[in-house]
Amino acid sequence: MRFVRFGPSGQEKPGVLDAQGVIRDISSIVHDIDGRSLAAGLQNTLAETALETLPVVPETERLGPCIGNIRSFIGVGMNYADHALETGAAIPTEPVLFNKAPSCINGPNDDIIIPRQSRKTDWEVELAIVIGKRASYISSLDAPSVIAGYCICNDLSEREFQMERGGTWNKGKSCPTFGPLGPWFVTADEIKDTQKLDMWLDLNGERMQTGNTSTMIFTVPYIVSYISQFMILEPGDVITTGTPPGVGMGQKPQRFLKPGDKLTLGIEGLGSQSAKVIGAE
Incomplete structure (x- = not known):
């Protein structure tokens, strides 16, 4: 569904x-x-x-984030080897984890706001996992049993805040509107193979990211199992699993979002997003 x-x-x-x-x-x-x-x-x-x-919803209705009341919004960094290489980072031997504040969650087609003092707001099309059952110390073999389904996440990131301001990545990952989810939450039975999904992102009609989940370093079941060794996963928690190459900080020269830009992005079987970029008030 x-x-x-x-x-x-x-x-x-x-x-x-x-x-x-x-x-x-x-x-x-x-x-x-x-x-x-x-x-x-x-x-x-x-x-x-x-x-x-059942009643038909008018096509003019705004689509909100496809999951509500999210308790934990967890990110996996550098999970595509070619993305790590384009940013000059070492390929991780274990998943790199960070948190995105639930307050950053946005509708799939809502405006994206460039934060105040931002110079390096970047894009990242990602496959997101939605947890359906409580999970603690679960194995990779059993991990699929706690996954309710999947959706698209644009893991927006302010690279200066993330990489150049000290401390953890969270400060560059949690700005308002930095977590668009949707348009759909697709149940797990609808996705035959999470490791064979095409994904893409366009900036102002120009293709920036073209990838496939087959190039993930750590697979979906492994990610769920790994995270459950360190924290309890609850129904409704969202895990966004990393991005393929083509982000702004990997461009030569680097390229970042500015007011008036338009992002469109999608993942096979999960629909697409389309958002306008605006400046903070």
Whole structure:
């Protein structure tokens, strides 16, 4: 199934795409698309529902982040060898982890805001994992059993804040609007092989990133297992898994976002995002 959240920011309602790709309002059945509904068996709840009988959501409705009430938003850095090389970083021997503040989460087509004092705001198309069951010390073999599904994340990053201001990466990863998720949350059964997904990103119509999840250093099951050795993963937690080459800091000369730019990006089977870049007030 493909789930969405629609409506004004902070007031999103849950929806699902029917067989024709029409969004149907499911707010009479579930309260939201979040950890609580995932833990309760969201997909099973709708299994016997005739989706075509549910109210149609107008195409003009804003799409919000496809998962609500996210508790933990975890990032994996340098997870594509060719991306590590383009940035001059060593290829990691273990996953590099960081946190993105849940307050940075954005709708897939909402404006992206360049932070105050920013000179190096960058883009990163990524596959994001949505956790569906509580997981602690889980094995790679069992990790798929706790994955509810997947979505697109644009792991926006302010490179000066991230790399040149000391401390951890978090300060360059958590600025407002730096975590667009969606358009859809796609359940795991819809994705046959998470390690064979094409991905792309265009800046103002120019292709910047072309990649495939087959070049990940650490696979999806390994990432979930690895993180669960250090923290408890809860339903609704999101893990964004790294980006292929083509980011702004890897360009020669380097190239970063500016007001008026437009980003479009997508991953096979997960839809696409389209966002305008604006400056901070």
